[in-house]
Amino acid sequence: MVKYIDTDVFVYWATDHPEHGQRATEIIRRIETHEKAVTSALSFWTFNNLMRTQNGFSLRLFLDQVRRLRNLRIVPLDADTLAQASDLVREKNLSPHVAVAAAVAKSKGADAVYTTNAEYDRTGLKRAF
Numbered sequence: 846m847v848k849y850i851d852t853d854v855f856v857y858w859a860t861d862h863p864e865h866g867q868r869a870t871e872i873i874r875r876i877e878t879h880e881k882a883v884t885s886a887l888s889f890w891t892f893n894n895l896m897r898t899q900n901g902f903s904l905r906l907f908l909d910q911v912r913r914l915r916n917l918r919i920v921p922l923d924a925d926t927l928a929q930a931s932d933l934v935r936e937k938n939l940s941p942h943v944a945v946a947a948a949v950a951k952s953k954g955a956d957a958v959y960t961t962n963a964e965y966d967r968t969g970l971k972r973a974f
């Protein structure tokens with residue numbers, strides 16, 4: 846099956862987060878070697894907004910690393926996905942970012958989401974981390 850990777854996993858990986866960095870690195874290695882995964886282009890924009898204050902951070906350099914993950918597909922947003930996300934915001938009381946991620950994950954057949962964000966528990970997707 847396919848897993849969805851949420852923004853927090855990329856942040857933990859990029860920053861070598863003291864609590865979650867090792868697990869994020871394990872997830873990324875699995876995707877690098879054999880596990881199929883998807884993420885939304887919006888995840889990287891959100892990641893950029895979170896990371897831009899870090900000294901030496903470059904989204905371009907980070908994306909160069911991410912593009913080497915041969916089993917990761919970065920999904921662009923389209924009108925149908927945004928409409929589904931809008932419905933999820935209203936129906937499940939989700940934040941826009943989580944709603945977009947859930948809509949992308951469901952549209953790509955993801956069976957779980959790699960994240961620590963408990964808000965995903967309202968999406969019907971299994972949370973894994």
